[in-house]
Amino acid sequence: MKLILELSGEHPTLPRAEVIACLESGFKKFRIIDEGERILVVDVKNNVSKLSCLSLSHYVDEFLFSCSAEKLFDYAKTIRVDGTFKVKVKHIGEKKPSNLERKIGDLIHGKVDLKNPENEIRIIVSERCFVGKKILRIDRKQFESRKPQFRPFFSPVSLHPRLARAIVNLSRIKQNQILFDPFCGTGGILIEAGLIGAKTVGSDIDEKMVKGCEENLKFFGIKNYTLFQSDVGDVSVKCDAIVTDPPYGRSASTKKENIGKLYERAFEAFRKTLKKDGRLVIALPDKGFMELGKNYLNLLGAYPVMVHRSLTRYFCVYRK
Numbered sequence: 001m002k003l004i005l006e007l008s009g010e011h012p013t014l015p016r017a018e019v020i021a022c023l024e025s026g027f028k029k030f031r032i033i034d035e036g037e038r039i040l041v042v043d044v045k046n047n048v049s050k051l052s053c054l055s056l057s058h059y060v061d062e063f064l065f066s067c068s069a070e071k072l073f074d075y076a077k078t079i080r081v082d083g084t085f086k087v088k089v090k091h092i093g094e095k096k097p098s099n100l101e102r103k104i105g106d107l108i109h110g111k112v113d114l115k116n117p118e119n120e121i122r123i124i125v126s127e128r129c130f131v132g133k134k135i136l137r138i139d140r141k142q143f144e145s146r147k148p149q150f151r152p153f154f155s156p157v158s159l160h161p162r163l164a165r166a167i168v169n170l171s172r173i174k175q176n177q178i179l180f181d182p183f184c185g186t187g188g189i190l191i192e193a194g195l196i197g198a199k200t201v202g203s204d205i206d207e208k209m210v211k212g213c214e215e216n217l218k219f220f221g222i223k224n225y226t227l228f229q230s231d232v233g234d235v236s237v238k239c240d241a242i243v244t245d246p247p248y249g250r251s252a253s254t255k256k257e258n259i260g261k262l263y264e265r266a267f268e269a270f271r272k273t274l275k276k277d278g279r280l281v282i283a284l285p286d287k288g289f290m291e292l293g294k295n296y297l298n299l300l301g302a303y304p305v306m307v308h309r310s311l312t313r314y315f316c317v318y319r320k
């Protein structure tokens, strides 16, 4: 089945990388057949619902066609819809005022129902037009409801849940595989991993964090977890993936340890605990640490994310 994935514009490269990671972990076979600005067209074999775990995309549609803006009306005449439908137009980039929805709706063979349609025909207008039938809308509101301030145990150091889910997805973790966060803090990463069916293991040097993390996991109904107090250098969990957000030398504590030393010890531990081919996805404070990691594991990708004006963190994917 050919699908259109509409990516969010919140980062130039992460949304695409997240989709590719989900396709690699969830689908035996897939092929990218076309791309546009914030658009991926892919051919997949299995159940599309697996893509509902994405966090940095908006929609998954069944691909109908793509064409230039000039050809849109001609192509629209060929669409036949079983049951009622409505048309939705999304402009990527500059929005051109037009009553395109109405005009296209008039050309499609089928019955329009604007209130309660059985089908939604989606037209994404970018440098070309991509036209599809909606299959699923990514539930992005759910991530807002899990923001740090809505958890029973709060600390401001936790990542936004949407970003936490994206980095969990980048690790290519599958259901029932073990995902380990050795700097688990309040559990932001483990919550997202648990919600998509991974077995979660977390540790932190601070006992208070371990207790708080457990409280948070329980609050979100995560049952499959193991938590313990440990310095990162002492961990020996055999795991399929490590996804982690270590202290970055600012508000989060390093227990007075030099940050360079801490990262050396951490990378050494990750190399030992990761299974062969397993991924490490880690938030790093700067490019120097990215290079350091290469002494231990193979760097596959790096995604700088501006956390606020004076702090950019590098989300890096390594493979053992």
Ligand SMILES: C[S@@+](CC[C@H](N)C(=O)[O-])C[C@H]1O[C@@H](n2cnc3c(N)ncnc32)[C@H](O)[C@@H]1O
Residues within 6 Å of the ligand: 155, 157, 158, 159, 182, 183, 184, 185, 186, 187, 188, 189, 203, 204, 205, 206, 209, 230, 231, 232, 233, 244, 245, 246, 247, 248, 252, 253, 254, 255, 262
């Ligand atoms: C940036 S926070 C992690 C935030 C976490 N992702 C969350 O959702 O809350 C870093 C964590 O690393 C822990 N930490 C600091 N030094 C450590 C060490 N040597 N070994 C293990 N954990 C350590 C801190 O206690 C803190 O909870």
